[in-house]
Amino acid sequence: MAPVVSASLAPTTRFPSPSPDPIGRRRRLPSPRLTSAPTLPHAAPDPRAHVSMPPAPNIGRKGETKLAVWTSIQQESWEGDLVVEGHIPPRLKETYLRNGRGLWNIEDHDFVHMFDGYATLVGVHFDDGRVKAGHRQIQSEAYKAALKNKRLCYREFSENPRTENLLAYIGELAGLFSGSSLTDNANISVIELGDRRVICMAETIKGTIHCSHPIVTDSEYLTLLPDLVRPGYQVVRMEPGSNVRRLIGRVDCRGGPTARWAHWFPVTENYVVVPGMPLRYSVKNILRSEPTPLFKFEWHPDSGAFIHFMCKTSGSIVASVEVPQYLTFHFINAYEEQDGDGRVVAIVADCCEHNADPAILEKLTLQNLRSFSGVDSLPDARVERFRIPLDGTPRGLLEAALDPEHHGRGMDMRSINPKYMGKKYRYAYACGAKRPCNFPNALTKIDLVEKTTRTWHQEGAVPSEPLLVERPGAVREDDGVVISLVSGKDGEGYVLLLDGSTFEEIARGGLPYGLPYGLHECWVPRT
Numbered sequence: 416m417a418p419v420v421s422a423s424l425a426p427t428t429r430f431p432s433p434s435p436d437p438i439g440r441r442r443r444l445p446s447p448r449l450t451s452a453p454t455l456p457h458a459a460p461d462p463r464a465h466v467s468m469p470p471a472p473n474i475g476r477k478g479e480t481k482l483a484v485w486t487s488i489q490q491e492s493w494e495g496d497l498v499v500e501g502h503i504p505p506r507l508k509e510t511y512l513r514n515g516r517g518l519w520n521i522e523d524h525d526f527v528h529m530f531d532g533y534a535t536l537v538g539v540h541f542d543d544g545r546v547k548a549g550h551r552q553i554q555s556e557a558y559k560a561a562l563k564n565k566r567l568c569y570r571e572f573s574e575n576p577r578t579e580n581l582l583a584y585i586g587e588l589a590g591l592f593s594g595s596s597l598t599d600n601a602n603i604s605v606i607e608l609g610d611r612r613v614i615c616m617a618e619t620i621k622g623t624i625h626c627s628h629p630i631v632t633d634s635e636y637l638t639l640l641p642d643l644v645r646p647g648y649q650v651v652r653m654e655p656g657s658n659v660r661r662l663i664g665r666v667d668c669r670g671g672p673t674a675r676w677a678h679w680f681p682v683t684e685n686y687v688v689v690p691g692m693p694l695r696y697s698v699k700n701i702l703r704s705e706p707t708p709l710f711k712f713e714w715h716p717d718s719g720a721f722i723h724f725m726c727k728t729s730g731s732i733v734a735s736v737e738v739p740q741y742l743t744f745h746f747i748n749a750y751e752e753q754d755g756d757g758r759v760v761a762i763v764a765d766c767c768e769h770n771a772d773p774a775i776l777e778k779l780t781l782q783n784l785r786s787f788s789g790v791d792s793l794p795d796a797r798v799e800r801f802r803i804p805l806d807g808t809p810r811g812l813l814e815a816a817l818d819p820e821h822h823g824r825g826m827d828m829r830s831i832n833p834k835y836m837g838k839k840y841r842y843a844y845a846c847g848a849k850r851p852c853n854f855p856n857a858l859t860k861i862d863l864v865e866k867t868t869r870t871w872h873q874e875g876a877v878p879s880e881p882l883l884v885e886r887p888g889a890v891r892e893d894d895g896v897v898i899s900l901v902s903g904k905d906g907e908g909y910v911l912l913l914d915g916s917t918f919e920e921i922a923r924g925g926l927p928y929g930l931p932y933g934l935h936e937c938w939v940p941r942t
């Protein structure tokens with residue numbers, strides 16, 4: 416049996432038990448008591464809308480009314496029925512959840528980066544053509560402490576708590592090494608585990624660092640644990656119903672001082688794909704209190720770029736290949752290619768790639784995102800495909816999977832039909848760009864076989880990561896409904912439903928006000 420993750424990581428071997436989970440065991444959104452659909456102007460919280468919730472302080476900045484997408488949320492929670500235009504498929508049932516940041520300030524103190532900010536969970540419940548929705552702030556210790564003390568109390572993505580004197584600074588540093596000062600603000604992903612627990616996650620967990628995008632199936636949970644001291648990654652597995660992560664194997668991050676950043680990794684049927692980008696954690700930057708251009712990271716192109724493939728069962732590395740420089744937050748999918756005898760001869764892995772330019776991190780500061788004046792400033796991005804033959808080749812290719820002009824040279828926040836994870840697939844859904852823009856502002860359906868796209872765009876609106884929910888009984892990969900939450904240009908917001916095949920709009924459900932940009936989502940079907 417695989418050993419429990421090494422002793423030095425003992426505290427991380429326990430996965431958070433249901434009680435401290437931000438959401439806890441699977442539960443339905445409480446039934447909204449609102450029966451009338453609110454038709455509120457944006458940013459004018461409806462007092463009727465506070466239902467069955469703990470006291471809901473107004474938390475964001477008052478008067479920030481335009482561009483809901485980069486504006487802190489103004490009330491802690493809301494839920495109610497949505498006014499629907501169009502036709503919601505009656506067989507679309509159950510709940511869409513989306514996590515992300517909703518609060519980008521503490522009183523007058525503004526956060527710096529879109530990766531900062533306290534988590535807001537949004538739920539949209541579909542039932543027989545009707546739509547209910549709600550949002551609430553996740554009650555992390557970091558969020559509660561910030562509200563109580565009116566200042567940042569835990570280490571977040573770009574900022575550390577301010578310290579008054581040397582002693583306090585030393586105490587804070589000790590908190591970094593023990594993990595107690597790392598945030599528990601679970602503001603990135605929301606995932607349903609094989610045992611039906613639903614959890615929200617960030618890059619920190621229980622005082623340690625992990626990959627916030629685990630691969631979850633009914634039979635396992637796989638993730639990466641960076642080792643900043645002995646630069647590398649532990650690949651670990653957790654069984655459904657368990658909180659213990661067991662080591663599968665280890666990948667070394669060669670050629671540099673620390674582990675390389677991996678925000679996402681894909682899997683094939685037999686292999687875990689471990690990325691090795693030149694973007695590395697920087698201990699120096701983690702220790703600094705002021706943000707640096709690349710925040711807690713450094714770009715080390717001289718240390719090369721790699722991609723590694725680890726056998727899921729034995730933990731052995733079957734290939735470790737040098738590739739052209741790349742920078743990706745999100746892989747799209749990966750799969751194996753076989754020869755006529757069924758032998759795996761190559762692995763294909765696709766990602767949203769930012770032209771190997773870490774400048775994208777700086778472009779995602781809130782100040783930059785809030786100051787769009789019509790001048791195009793979004794750095795180019797593309798869908799890049801690694802195709803690595805498993806024949807001992809030391810170098811691999813990385814090529815654009817389709818012409819980036821088809822998606823406006825903007826590309827991130829992707830999803831696929833989950834049934835195709837790790838398998839040969841044809842379609843991806845993502846956020847693309849309609850230029851000029853400073854952030855991906857369109858929804859794009861990508862056909863990787865025809866190398867074409869279909870686009871949804873509405874002037875001034877910013878849609879969040881699209882999610883395909885398959886039609887019950889679907890045979891085709893793209894047969895279903897694509898859901899996205901859109902923040903409109905005048906502060907309004909709505910749940911958007913597109914046909915997964917034609918990419919035509921089929922319905923939208925108006926929210927009482929636009930929500931800030933969210934990140935990742937999941938579909939929690941009836942069991």
Ligand SMILES: CC(=O)/C=C/C=C(C)/C=C/C1=C(C)CCCC1(C)C
Pocket residue numbers: 530570571572597598603618619624678701711744934
């Ligand atoms: C991509 C995204 O949404 C968020 C990324 C967040 C990261 C990489 C956060 C990292 C960290 C903290 C939140 C606390 C301090 C440690 C560190 C791992 C840098």
Ligand SMILES: CC(/C=C/C=O)=C\C=C\C=O
Pocket residue numbers: 744775793796825826827828854855934
């Ligand atoms: C939204 C984004 C990049 C957009 C640029 O084109 C990156 C988000 C990463 C968080 O998970």
Ligand SMILES: [Fe+2]
Pocket residue numbers: 603628678744745934935
């Ligand atoms: Fe992400």
